[in-house]
Amino acid sequence: MQSVKRLAVGLLPHRLIWIQTVCLLVGAFVVFTAQAAAVIRFQDRSLFIKNSLPGATTQYKVSLTYNNQGVYTTTVGSIDLLFCLDPVPSEPITPYNPVDHHPCVTPAGLDVSHATLSAQSGEAGFTILSKTTNEIILTRAPSPVAETPSSYTFDNIINPVDTSHSFAIRLSDYPSVDATGTLINLGSILSQATDGVVLETQVPGILVFCVAGQVNDNCIGTSGINYTDMGTLDPTKTLMATSQMGAGTNASGGYSIVTYGTTMQAGTHVISALTSPTQSAPGNSQFGINLVANTAPLLGLDPAGSAGNTHLDANYAIPNEFMFHDGDEVASAPNVSFVKKYTVSYIVNSPPDIRPGVYTTSITFLCTGRF
Numbered sequence: 001m002q003s004v005k006r007l008a009v010g011l012l013p014h015r016l017i018w019i020q021t022v023c024l025l026v027g028a029f030v031v032f033t034a035q036a037a038a039v040i041r042f043q044d045r046s047l048f049i050k051n052s053l054p055g056a057t058t059q060y061k062v063s064l065t066y067n068n069q070g071v072y073t074t075t076v077g078s079i080d081l082l083f084c085l086d087p088v089p090s091e092p093i094t095p096y097n098p099v100d101h102h103p104c105v106t107p108a109g110l111d112v113s114h115a116t117l118s119a120q121s122g123e124a125g126f127t128i129l130s131k132t133t134n135e136i137i138l139t140r141a142p143s144p145v146a147e148t149p150s151s152y153t154f155d156n157i158i159n160p161v162d163t164s165h166s167f168a169i170r171l172s173d174y175p176s177v178d179a180t181g182t183l184i185n186l187g188s189i190l191s192q193a194t195d196g197v198v199l200e201t202q203v204p205g206i207l208v209f210c211v212a213g214q215v216n217d218n219c220i221g222t223s224g225i226n227y228t229d230m231g232t233l234d235p236t237k238t239l240m241a242t243s244q245m246g247a248g249t250n251a252s253g254g255y256s257i258v259t260y261g262t263t264m265q266a267g268t269h270v271i272s273a274l275t276s277p278t279q280s281a282p283g284n285s286q287f288g289i290n291l292v293a294n295t296a297p298l299l300g301l302d303p304a305g306s307a308g309n310t311h312l313d314a315n316y317a318i319p320n321e322f323m324f325h326d327g328d329e330v331a332s333a334p335n336v337s338f339v340k341k342y343t344v345s346y347i348v349n350s351p352p353d354i355r356p357g358v359y360t361t362s363i364t365f366l367c368t369g370r371f
Contacts, residue, residue: 040067042171042187044149054161054193055109059118063151064171066123067185077142079126079152080172080179083110083134087168087188104170106134109161115154122150129178139177159193166192207255207369208339211245217305218339219246233350233359235283240299241346245365247331248307248339253370257331257342260364263287263324264348266357271348277321286349287361288322291330291342296320300345303331307338322347330365 043065051058062081068074084104113133120126123146129139138152160167172179172186213224230239249255263273264287274288280297291312293302303310310333315323322345331342348359 077177079138082170107160107167111158119153209367239348251369254333264359269355274323301343305340
C-alpha cells in the first residue's frame with residue numbers, strides 16, 4: 001500500500017507538467033488563430049499590363065475585390081502596392097524569427113516612381129500618397145468599403161527587364177491614410193515581362209503603268225503599236241492621232257506622269273509647238289496634245305477608271321485646246337490610286353508654205369511613283 005502511494009506521489013509532478021503543456025498548446029493555438037483571423041485575402045485579384053515587353057513604359061490595371069468577412073473594421077484609408085520578386089509577404093522579425101525569409105527584392109529594371117493614377121472604379125476616391133522605385137501607396141479619407149470589384153489604373157510604369165523570372169505585386173490595405181497600423185486585406189498578383197510574338201509582313205511598292213495605242217482597264221493588256229502614220233500634211237485639214245496609257249500605285253505620295261519629246265520636224269524644218277492652250281486652226285503651224293474629249297476636232301476621251309483622286313494638268317485638260325512643252329507634267333495622283341486610263345490626243349496643222357519632208361517626232365511618257 002505504501003508503494004502505491006509513493007508511486008502516485010511520484011507521478012503527480014509529471015501530471016502537472018502534462019496539464020501545463022496542454023494548456024500552453026491550447027493558449028498558443030488561440031493566440032495564433034486569432035492573429036490569422038484578423039487578416040483576410042483580397043478576392044478576384046488580377047493585373048492587366050498593356051504592353052508586356054521588357055523595359056517598356058506602359059499601363060498597369062490592378063483589379064481586386066475587398067473582403068470584409070471576419071474583420072472587425074471595414075474602413076479603408078490606404079492601399080499599399082509593393083512590387084517584389086517574391087509574392088509572399090515579409091515575415092515579422094521577432095526573437096523567435098530573427099530572419100525575414102521573404103524580403104522584397106525589386107525586379108530588375110522595374111520603376112513605378114513616375115506612375116500616375118489615371119483611372120479607378122469601385123472603391124474610389126484614392127490619390128497617390130507616395131511612390132518609390134517599387135512601391136505605390138494610395139490614400140483617401142478613411143471610408144467603409146463594400147465587397148464590390150474595384151480597379152486602379154496606373155500609367156508610366158516601366159516593366160522589369162528580366163523575362164526569365166516572374167514578379168509580384170504585394171497588396172495590402174489599412175484603416176490609416178498612410179499604410180501603417182492594422183492590416184486588413186492582403187494578397188499578391190504574379191506576372192511576368194515577356195518578349196512578344198513578332199508577326200511581320202510587308203506590302204511591296206507597286207507602280208502600274210502602260211502605254212500603247214490602246215490599253216485595257218488596269219493595264220491587264222494592250223493593243224495597237226506605238227507608231228502612227230498621221231497621213232499627208234494639208235493646210236486645209238488637221239491631222240489627228242491618239243494613244244492611251246494607264247497608271248496606278250500604292251505609293252503614299254501617288255504618282256506623276258511627265259511628257260518628254262520634241263515637236264514634229266523634218267531635219268531643220270519644224271512645225272511649231274503650241275506654247276499655251278490653243279484651239280486647232282488648219283493652215284497654221286501647230287503641234288499639240290491634250291488628255292480630254294474634244295469636239296473640234298472630234299477626237300479623244302476623258303480619263304476613265306474608278307480612281308477619283310487623279311488630276312490632269314490644267315494646260316492639258318481644256319477641251320478643244322492643245323499645247324506641248326517638253327518636260328510638262330500632264331497627269332498625277334496625290335496618294336494611293338487605282339489604275340486610271342488616259343487618252344492622249346495629238347493634232348498637227350501645217351501652213352501652205354511648209355517645206356517638203358517627212359515630219360516625225362517621238363513622245364515619251366514617264367510615270368514616277370512617289371513612295
